[in-house]
Amino acid sequence: MLYALAGTLEQGLLYALMALGVYLTFRVLNYADLTVDGSFTTGGAIAASIIFAGGSPWLATAAAVIGGLLAGLITGLLHTAFRITPLLSGILTMTALYSINLRILGRANVPLLRADTVISRFNSWLPLDNIYGASLLGLIIVLLAVIGLYIFLKTEIGLALQATGDNEQMIRAQGVNTNHMKLLGLALSNGLVAISGALVAQNQQFADAGMGIGMIVAGLASVIIGEALFGKRTLLQHIIAVVCGSIVYRAVLALVLRLGLAPTDFKLLTALIVVIALASPQVRTWLGLTKNSRKRGSFDA
């Protein structure tokens, strides 16, 4: 039971970085970026290949981030330079990345059993053999990401990025090149996704070409669950909610697995969660449950 709890927590935290990436594009930039399925694997593949070849795991993780940044940049260029729709730009990059990821891996699956990973390194610094090692490392990295993202979004450039997602015409009239903001947002987002892929690969001790399939829907599920349970009134609350949403999402999956569902049914379940979340406002209207008067009184005292 303790192992299951530790497992859920570490999964939730490691995937939370991916969810933060999805939050950055879907919510902040208002851009439906499907690159994620590809860039997650790219992160895992780059990290695994370098570690497998005997490289430093920290270097491998850093290289994975760069791979993710580039993947996001390519999607952004397809959209901004060639005016391909956001959805299609992401799908194109994702598809191209599938081949690239196989090239990076060099085979279908790169095992990292007993390899030197950031998690084994981190564990070696801890006093005892600790089952929470990966969770603790995940927590530290997620905390850094949350704080970094929050501080960044409150800078002059960060505000311009937020405004690009909020009202493109407005921020262009204030002299901002919105194409640059989209490139920046997509690169950062996929950089986060790639770190997540790199850490997940090191934690599960393998990387394969299929590890990113359905990642975008899992990320969306985390964002939506987080918003529904923990709120999104302020920016910081919204960001933390996404992290918590990721943990809850992994907990739900673990629970369902214990109830006897096959792991292969996960994607179906994830899609259902997202459908339920997206459909619930409409269903509430049908059932006449929607309240007309929303409380706004004590807003922003």
Added chain:
Amino acid sequence: MLELIDICKVFDKNTVNEKVALDNVSLTLNNGDFVTMVGSNGAGKSTLLNAVAGMFPLDNGSIILNGNEITHLSEHQRAAMIGRVFQDPLTGTAAHMTVEENLVMAWKRGQRRRLRRAIRFQERAFFREQLAGLGLGLEDRLTTKVGLLSGGQRQALTLLMATMRRPQLLLLDEHIASLDPRTAEIVMDLTCRIVEEQQLTAIMVTHNLEQALSAGTRTVMMHEGRIVLDIQGLERRRMDVLDLMSLFEKNSGTKLSSDRVLLAAKA
């Protein structure tokens, strides 16, 4: 000084929907000119403003602002010199961001945006003072999301955002048309005050002929993509709404067809 030289724009060229929106328009604004621009629907008023703002490339002609050729600059590059207020109050502000965040983004118009905290203590004090000048009580709502403000408040905020860093040119595209009459009056008074105080060069599109003559220093009328009337000084002061209407009919060779213009004239 703004110089428009022979600017042309045809939309949907070589199709059945071909529409000549700007037909060799030339117009020179001296510094301090506050032009009110009238004309029936589809006359090319908004297109002219959008052309100056850089929302689409021209087919021909050039635009020169204070000696700088800006014809080929992109919209965001021109924004460094041009302040804009749009017809729709939702267009000029970011709804999910706070009043002070919107203001700081506007304060950085034409400046280099950096990776440093956008809003600090000094900015807050400055914004509070600026907002107090609007007289709408917005100075106490710095951290309110703009989406919670009324249309009039958002339009006043947009006006402040367009002018608090003095623009070389201010473009107002029917910016009070969608407000209720009382709010429209407040925002209009505010507009005239700001333009006067800062000695701005401005173009304001309006459907209200009365306002076209009472506000500003110069009135330009457009029809079918051309400027058919351009009056200022004594000639303008002597004119009333009915004169303006008949002049319009004479110049354009058509009866005024837009109900909005007629209604506005009666009001």
